[in-house]
Amino acid sequence: MGLLTSLKDSITRVTDGLFASEEPKRIGIYGPPNAGKTTLANRIARDWTGDAVGPESHIPHETRRARRKEGVTIERDGKEVTIDIVDTPGVATKVDYEEFLEHDMEKEDAVRRSREATEGVAEAMHWLREDVDGVIYVLDSTDDPFTQVNTMLIGIIESQELPVLILANKIDKEESDIQRIANAFPQHETIPLSALEGQNMDEVYEKIAEYFS
Amino acid sequence: MPEVTSGDGDGGPNEGEDGPDDGVRVDMISGARMEGLTSMEKIRLILDGVREGNIVILEEGLTPDEESKLIEVTMTEISPDEFNGIEIETYPKSSSSNPGLFDRLMGKEDTQKLTVIGPANQIETLHKDENLISTLVSRK
Numbered sequence: 001m002g003l004l005t006s007l008k009d010s011i012t013r014v015t016d017g018l019f020a021s022e023e024p025k026r027i028g029i030y031g032p033p034n035a036g037k038t039t040l041a042n043r044i045a046r047d048w049t050g051d052a053v054g055p056e057s058h059i060p061h062e063t064r065r066a067r068r069k070e071g072v073t074i075e076r077d078g079k080e081v082t083i084d085i086v087d088t089p090g091v092a093t094k095v096d097y098e099e100f101l102e103h104d105m106e107k108e109d110a111v112r113r114s115r116e117a118t119e120g121v122a123e124a125m126h127w128l129r130e131d132v133d134g135v136i137y138v139l140d141s142t143d144d145p146f147t148q149v150n151t152m153l154i155g156i157i158e159s160q161e162l163p164v165l166i167l168a169n170k171i172d173k174e175e176s177d178i179q180r181i182a183n184a185f186p187q188h189e190t191i192p193l194s195a196l197e198g199q200n201m202d203e204v205y206e207k208i209a210e211y212f213s
Numbered sequence: 214m215p216e217v218t219s220g221d222g223d224g225g226p227n228e229g230e231d232g233p234d235d236g237v238r239v240d241m242i243s244g245a246r247m248e249g250l251t252s253m254e255k256i257r258l259i260l261d262g263v264r265e266g267n268i269v270i271l272e273e274g275l276t277p278d279e280e281s282k283l284i285e286v287t288m289t290e291i292s293p294d295e296f297n298g299i300e301i302e303t304y305p306k307s308s309s310s311n312p313g314l315f316d317r318l319m320g321k322e323d324t325q326k327l328t329v330i331g332p333a334n335q336i337e338t339l340h341k342d343e344n345l346i347s348t349l350v351s352r353k
Contacts, residue, residue: 093300095297096333114293129278
């Protein structure tokens with residue numbers, strides 16, 4: 001009997017240990033190009049670890065590889081969550097190198113950038129299907145959210161049954177329209193913010209802790 | 214929905230003549246035609262048509278997983294001065310049409326949505342709402 005009890009206690013300790021030491025959740029930051037995904041990733045990483053994730057730019061497809069910042073612990077209102085932030089390239093269904101020529105780029109550089117961008121988008125899609133546990137979907141609140149890419153990506157995220165937080169970024173700009181985003185995706189909560197200015201980050205962190213813990 | 218192609222032979226959408234040089238070919242692919250195909254066969258059928266400069270209209274659209282793979286495969290095929298990618302349009306899904314968990318578990322997820330796909334440099338969406346997709350198609 002004593003042996004059985006001791007065996008049972010050992011099994012309980014092992015299983016408790018397994019469930020207690022949860023792996024950090026991989027949270028993908030997704031959205032169309034130039035929505036401010038890297039600015040947000042950097043803001044979160046700097047606020048909680050002191051480091052940045054990657055360079056930011058106004059030129060589309062600056063992020064051409066998924067970048068991961070591991071072990072970011074966010075605490076809000078007694079809730080704590082440790083996440084790996086995956087900053088992904090902006091998703092598009094087309095990439096034209098001539099777009100980059102408008103940003104004073106030589107043709108060779110533009111072609112290279114477009115090739116890297118296409119590889120990055122393919123990689124981002126793969127991550128979404130295989131390797132993320134939740135999604136922060138970032139939209140530029142000065143742009144029309146009713147685009148095919150947004151409709152498809154939200155549909156893909158929903159079909160994977162991943163928790164998703166929709167952020168309406170760039171609220172510091174005059175043309176910002178948060179309600180338009182809320183109307184586009186009424187099935188999800190929309191959180192306004194300016195990742196650049198750090199506006200409303202408290203609510204963003206509250207929601208991250210709530211959605212992904 | 215009938216399948217309309219200008220191809221000859223057994224009616225495969227990517228077979229036969231492309232039609233007159235001054236026209237744009239439109240392949241309207243029925244749900245029944247897509248039903249027996251694997252995801253990759255569907256994606257190949259779409260991309261082969263689009264890369265030839267055709268507009269592909271799917272009666273029943275793709276599943277979210279297939280849409281994700283379509284984006285991924287499209288990206289791997291983009292080539293400067295040759296193929297810039299695709300333009301794809303479906304009716305925006307109203308939130309009330311979201312299937313419940315039970316329907317999804319039972320495989321009853323409603324993915325039927327008319328979908329228009331074309332080469333990015335030849336198709337431009339003029340207007341889109343829940344009931345109307347208006348696109349401008351230009352020649353190659």
